[in-house]
Amino acid sequence: MKRREFISKAGATSLALGASLAIPSVAEAKAKYKWKMVTAWPKNFPGLGSGANLLAKMINEMSGGRIKVKVYGANELVPAFEVFDAVSKGTAQIGHAGAYYWRGKSEATQFFSAVPFGLTAQEMNAWLYYGGGMELWQELYAPFNLIPAAAGNSGVQMAGWFNREIKTVADLKGLKMRIPGLGGEVLRRAGGTTVNIPGGELFTSLQSGALDATEWVGPYNDLAFGFHKVAKYYYYPGWHEPGSTMEAMINKDAFNELPKDLQSIVLAACKAVNMDMLSDYTARNNQALNTLVDKHGVQLRALPNDVLKTLKQLSDEVVLELANKDPMARRIYDSFTKFRGEVSQWSALSEQAFLAARSL
Numbered sequence: 001m002k003r004r005e006f007i008s009k010a011g012a013t014s015l016a017l018g019a020s021l022a023i024p025s026v027a028e029a030k031a032k033y034k035w036k037m038v039t040a041w042p043k044n045f046p047g048l049g050s051g052a053n054l055l056a057k058m059i060n061e062m063s064g065g066r067i068k069v070k071v072y073g074a075n076e077l078v079p080a081f082e083v084f085d086a087v088s089k090g091t092a093q094i095g096h097a098g099a100y101y102w103r104g105k106s107e108a109t110q111f112f113s114a115v116p117f118g119l120t121a122q123e124m125n126a127w128l129y130y131g132g133g134m135e136l137w138q139e140l141y142a143p144f145n146l147i148p149a150a151a152g153n154s155g156v157q158m159a160g161w162f163n164r165e166i167k168t169v170a171d172l173k174g175l176k177m178r179i180p181g182l183g184g185e186v187l188r189r190a191g192g193t194t195v196n197i198p199g200g201e202l203f204t205s206l207q208s209g210a211l212d213a214t215e216w217v218g219p220y221n222d223l224a225f226g227f228h229k230v231a232k233y234y235y236y237p238g239w240h241e242p243g244s245t246m247e248a249m250i251n252k253d254a255f256n257e258l259p260k261d262l263q264s265i266v267l268a269a270c271k272a273v274n275m276d277m278l279s280d281y282t283a284r285n286n287q288a289l290n291t292l293v294d295k296h297g298v299q300l301r302a303l304p305n306d307v308l309k310t311l312k313q314l315s316d317e318v319v320l321e322l323a324n325k326d327p328m329a330r331r332i333y334d335s336f337t338k339f340r341g342e343v344s345q346w347s348a349l350s351e352q353a354f355l356a357a358r359s360l
Helices: 002-021 026-030 048-062 080-089 107-112 121-130 133-144 181-189 199-208 219-225 252-257 260-295 305-323 327-358
Strands: 033-039 067-072 094-097 146-153 160-162 176-178 193-195 233-236 245-251 299-302
Touching: 033 048, 033 080, 033 252, 048 067, 048 094, 048 146, 048 245, 048 260, 067 260, 080 094, 080 146, 080 245, 107 133, 107 305, 107 327, 121 133, 121 146, 121 245, 121 327, 133 146, 133 327, 146 252, 146 260, 181 193, 181 305, 199 219, 219 260, 245 252, 245 260, 260 299, 305 327
Parallel strands: 033 067, 033 094, 176 193, 233 299
Antiparallel strands: 094 245, 146 245, 160 233
């Protein structure tokens, strides 16, 4: 009797494990899928472009070749700012970009990339995975036939490259700067003129004088673009992008065609790349910064506190106005700000307190 009971329980356990692992049928295991990935980044660009490449590589390898993803850099298949539409319509099955590029589709997309004075990378991941953020993001993208996933983070960015010193808020007036998303609206209210152009056009725009300043990412990427050759001052901190999430957007029809195990593989690969990119930036940013300062003589400057206080005040106004534009934006805002308030208490006692103690 005990032997039969043991066998019965073992069989039930095996069935449960099989269900949880979503073991594919013979037909599903033989099926092959060819996906195109379009990105908002220059082909093979360090950090952002290499993150997209890694995502494709992981999906290819984890699926045992059942999904083969080919990566296209910006302008190879579609322009950088047409990635959203291309994936939504099925021209490509997956895209890699930043959600704040799609404010024309919905202003609320900006909550899922970077909010000025918002969440750090660690806090952003906590909100997305365990604070209800991901469910709201999925709901926001559903009408566009898209499934979003976090697929990279740059960490705290730099405030940017400037061809003039910023000593007071008055120095922002008339400043022509490339700065996307909510940060761009904040700068506009501070008196600046904002321009949103793809990364590949920034160097020549600074060189020609079409721009007075630009933000991009941080030392790792900025060194690769050679901004030190056309701008004099490098400012911090990146008040506008404290933990910028990069997204993978997946065409819902293409995703639903996959068997369950491949769906899990795609989402797991996104999560792995999300962690990997942040580690990459954390490891390489200071190395690149040392090269910029020691080898190229870049003048590293901190934004004055009065400038940051003004930007913070304007940021609060801008984000609240965004929240009041439609009910969905308000729900996301309420979730985001509630989580920020709660997690800030712990961050103050943990990360912030430790970093202060380490610098004693």
